[in-house]
Amino acid sequence: MREDDSNWFSKWEEELPPPEELMPLSQTLITPDLALAFDIRTPPPHNLPSTTSPQCHPPTTPPNPSSHLAPPGSATKPCSAEFADSSELGPGSGGDEPARTLKRPRLVWTPQLHKRFVDAVAHLGIKNAVPKTIMQLMSVDGLTRENVASHLQKYRLYLKRMQGLSVGGGGGGGGGLSASSDPATDHLFASSPVPPHFLHQVRPSSDHFLPFVPVAALQHHQMAAAAGHPQLQPQYHRQVGHFGAPQNGQFEHPFLSRQPPPIHRMGAPMHNPVQPYVEDLESDNANGGRKVLTLFPTGDD
DNA sequence: CACCTAATAT
DNA sequence: TATATTAGGT
Numbered sequence: 189m190r191e192d193d194s195n196w197f198s199k200w201e202e203e204l205p206p207p208e209e210l211m212p213l214s215q216t217l218i219t220p221d222l223a224l225a226f227d228i229r230t231p232p233p234h235n236l237p238s239t240t241s242p243q244c245h246p247p248t249t250p251p252n253p254s255s256h257l258a259p260p261g262s263a264t265k266p267c268s269a270e271f272a273d274s275s276e277l278g279p280g281s282g283g284d285e286p287a288r289t290l291k292r293p294r295l296v297w298t299p300q301l302h303k304r305f306v307d308a309v310a311h312l313g314i315k316n317a318v319p320k321t322i323m324q325l326m327s328v329d330g331l332t333r334e335n336v337a338s339h340l341q342k343y344r345l346y347l348k349r350m351q352g353l354s355v356g357g358g359g360g361g362g363g364g365l366s367a368s369s370d371p372a373t374d375h376l377f378a379s380s381p382v383p384p385h386f387l388h389q390v391r392p393s394s395d396h397f398l399p400f401v402p403v404a405a406l407q408h409h410q411m412a413a414a415a416g417h418p419q420l421q422p423q424y425h426r427q428v429g430h431f432g433a434p435q436n437g438q439f440e441h442p443f444l445s446r447q448p449p450p451i452h453r454m455g456a457p458m459h460n461p462v463q464p465y466v467e468d469l470e471s472d473n474a475n476g477g478r479k480v481l482t483l484f485p486t487g488d489d
Numbered sequence: 490c491a492c493c494t495a496a497t498a499t
Numbered sequence: 500t501a502t503a504t505t506a507g508g509t
Contacts, residue, residue, distance in 0.1 A: 294502055318492065338502060341494075372500065
């Protein structure tokens with residue numbers, strides 16, 4: 189038994205940027221309607237689809253924006269939706285159009301963002317790792333269920349592929365381990381450590397070799413303050429920022445902010461402070477003028 | 490309705 | 500290319 193191999197979650201991003209770090213975001217590039225339009229996502233009313241399994245309490249994500257991390261008298265300005273002026277406006281139109289049918293920019297899955305994704309899936313377990321739950325656990329502002337679903341689909345294919353050539357069977361084998369390379373997917377997915385349980389394959393026939401038990405199996409309910417501040421409901425705001433050109437120097441997070449408080453409730457005795465990520469909007473990418481949405485993590489790993 | 494897989498569109 | 504979107508089934 190090696191206790192060293194299961195430290196894939198050695199430590200989550202644990203860098204609580206002090207309130208001072210929160211920069212006054214300025215969505216000067218984002219029009220008010222646009223910003224509001226982006227917020228259309230299902231507010232997690234702290235309810236989890238526990239299907240029919242009484243498995244304690246699933247990862248409830250108590251939308252508790254009023255984190256104690258934000259002292260009231262602090263100069264911290266929680267990304268308030270402040271609109272400067274709408275210099276830019278939507279497609280053709282006329283100004284304040286119900287941003288209902290507006291399309292969001294493509295989401296860019298950065299390694300960090302993907303890591304969060306993997307961590308969420310790992311901690312949820314394969315069973316509960318469904319788009320909605322993953323999305324809620326990730327607590328990434330701006331992430332939609334479809335974003336996760338789409339990515340999850342690819343990720344599953346990637347896992348399947350890995351198992352395909354990893355599980356050799358016995359004896360001998362060996363051989364080719366550079367066959368399935370989809371440079372496209374590999375590059376991203378390989379950047380993140382894949383939890384061991386993901387690469388397990390069920391062997392109905394012989395082989396009663398019990399794999400490792402996922403740590404996510406143990407869960408004890410730890411309800412956070414449910415009756416906190418009723419006034420604070422969902423997290424209806426997206427922090428968007430725009431940074432010009434990340435020259436060849438280094439990436440400096442122009443805007444860092446966090447939203448929901450960390451949700452602890454993992455099976456492991458260790459604390460896994462889930463850190464919410466922030467998103468960043470990048471315009472004018474090196475693409476043909478494509479606008480993409482980039483989610484920035486609150487730390488580096 | 491949410492999910493999954495495959496195929497397709499951008 | 501990497502995501503988004505759609506279709507069709509569970």
